[in-house]
Amino acid sequence: MKSRFLLLACFVATLFSCSSDDSGQPADSDPITGNKLLMLRVDYQTNQFEGGKEFAFEQPATTFTVTSEYQEPGDFGWVKLYYDELDTKIFDGEIHWMGLGQLHFPESFEPASSFEHVLTNDFVTPQNGYENVFNPSGIAYDYEVPWSHVQGLVKVRQYLEANPTATVKIFLYTPSVGIGNPADWDWFILVKN
Template sequence: MKKRSLFLVLGLAMLATSCADDDSSPANNIDPANGNKVLLLKVDLVTNNFEGGKELSFEEADTFTITPEYVSPGDFGSIKLKYEETDETIFDGTIVWDGLGEMSYPATLSAPTSFEVIENGVPMPADSDIVFVDYGLGDINFPLTTNHESVWASISHLQAVKDYRAINPNAKVHLFLYAPSVGVGDPAEWDWFVILKN
């Protein structure tokens, strides 16, 4: 029995260490200049506070198309965003009717404090360069008025945003609304994800 307890404790310690390593992935080491990368930044829908982000690496591709795979929540649904050209996942999360779903991919985001900040914010892209990821939002009472300026202001001071925009200044900025609670959903549980491509 003592051996099993020791193995259980060791296993939990190893799991905590690996999770801690993943959670503390050095956002300051974001390098959009090498490889095919996408930056995912989470912004609270109600407060417009930046809540963390993740740089994702993909196979090489000449173009960037986001394809949603949406399962409408009868009781339980989901939304997955695929990088169409590589058939790889950018985002995956559940949606619960009269409940609360959760993001499953990426499994973790780097904390806001792990992102290097700059003194002067990156200018907001033109409205024509901001694209909503549309995945059938009609059944979740999507907020039709979006304050692009407030969403952009929450991430414009990040060095990673400056780097991505400098490398690919003509890239579209994708805005994706993740609403894990619908029906009598609470917008305080919803988040914007700003998606930038290098």
């Protein structure tokens, strides 16, 4: 008798634990709400995705403009990037002539292994292309190369779905210049929801 009662109790508990709006999707299937920015880091030489950071802002903004402050490195210089609509710093890195500058902000990134990949082989590009937000040398780059290593991330696809007309912002951070080492350089890709 006890076993029947326990079986019935387990069945009832299971029945009540199911939600009527359970779609079979993970609870985090569309976390791209509010004002968010995704920053991705890609190695300049290998184009290996190294990691990323998601920023969430309390202030709403429908547009995304990046402005820069740049101190050309005589010996020591820097670049700072701002989310203009919010007057908020999103990047701060030193640039050293014949040395190696430090990245001050963001201080850390989630590792590449923490980002899920889509299971399809399709290739997506931003509808309105790319905008280089910091390019003091004026060199023309093929942005599809670093983009190809992040476009398959679930988080990137979610951002593009949330903002299909987005222009992806991109820039090359070179903390070592002069006789700099390109192995120290990274692409930074910014996607706004």
